[in-house]
Amino acid sequence: MFTGIITAVGQIKSAQAKGDGLHLVIEVPDGYLDDVALGDSIAIQGACMTATELTSNSFALDISRESLNKTVGLDKVGQVNLEKALRLNDRLGGHLVSGHVDGVGKVTHFSQVANDAYGSWLLRIEAPKELAPFLAYKGSIVVNGVSLTVNKTEDSATACIVDINIIPHTLQNTTLGALVPEDAVNLEIDLIARYVARMLETQAK
Numbered sequence: 775m776f777t778g779i780i781t782a783v784g785q786i787k788s789a790q791a792k793g794d795g796l797h798l799v800i801e802v803p804d805g806y807l808d809d810v811a812l813g814d815s816i817a818i819q820g821a822c823m824t825a826t827e828l829t830s831n832s833f834a835l836d837i838s839r840e841s842l843n844k845t846v847g848l849d850k851v852g853q854v855n856l857e858k859a860l861r862l863n864d865r866l867g868g869h870l871v872s873g874h875v876d877g878v879g880k881v882t883h884f885s886q887v888a889n890d891a892y893g894s895w896l897l898r899i900e901a902p903k904e905l906a907p908f909l910a911y912k913g914s915i916v917v918n919g920v921s922l923t924v925n926k927t928e929d930s931a932t933a934c935i936v937d938i939n940i941i942p943h944t945l946q947n948t949t950l951g952a953l954v955p956e957d958a959v960n961l962e963i964d965l966i967a968r969y970v971a972r973m974l975e976t977q978a979k
Contacts, residue, residue: 775860776817778868778914778921780948782806782856784818787832789850794839796849801832802856815859815873819847819949820919820960822859822873845875846958847918853949855919868921869914870965877902879917879936881957887939895945897922897938897953901961906934907971908963916962920948 785801800818807828810816814825816833821841827834842849860866883898899917901909906929909915913924915936922944926937945951953959 776822776857776871776873776919777860777864777866778857778871778916778919780855780857780920783947783949784854784856786848786851786854789848792836795842796837797834798837798848799827799832799834800854800856804831806856807831807833810858817855817857817859817871817873817919819845819854820871820873820916820962821845821848821875844878845960846878847960853952855948857919871916871921871962872965874962875960876908876963877905877961879959879961881953881955881959882935883955884953893942895940895942897940897950899936899938899959899961900933901936903929903931903933905961905963908967909934909936910967913967914964916960918949918959920944920950 782803786798787801788799790797810825812825812828815822816825823835823837825833826836837848847854879899879901882900884895886895909924909927911924911927915922915924922938924936925939928935940950
């Protein structure tokens with residue numbers, strides 16, 4: 775489990791073929807892995823992965839073709855959001871996050887909000903239509919591993935358009951600041967919404 779509060783920005787240094795998947799080596803800030811052991815879970819761009827090799831400032835993992843097909847941003851060199859797995863005594867600063875990507879969305883708009891005293895930015899994402907029932911005003915969504923609040927939803931025939939306001943601190947401490955329109959992003963719906971929907975589905979049968 776995770777919270778969607780990014781604890782570091784890492785760098786995929788290499789992505790080499792391994793079977794039908796990839797072997798990734800990710801460089802991290804000094805000291806970041808001091809409390810990490812082999813086999814621990816680390817979320818990378820919102821996708822839960824297992825550390826299979828450790829050095830003082832990097833870790834490696836194997837990612838399957840299935841995971842690569844369901845996510846973006848894990849198949850090439852570049853910066854990535856990182857979060858170590860939640861401990862039971864940690865603060866839950868974001869919301870409960872599983873690290874399982876539910877769909878890939880597309881950025882349709884990203885710009886600073888005019889006359890906003892906090893310097894916040896408006897991020898608009900086109901989410902897959904099947905995620906629409908789980909996206910609600912003031913609900914939670916994970917974008918590339920970052921816990922965010924939905925400010926507006928609009929359903930169309932083919933998608934669910936989601937508006938999110940992002941503060942400067944988030945832009946400065948995650949990879950979200952590098953997003954541009956047409957970029958693909960990993961999305962995870964709210965965990966509680968997922969279970970509520972399943973309960974209602976079974977009761978309706």
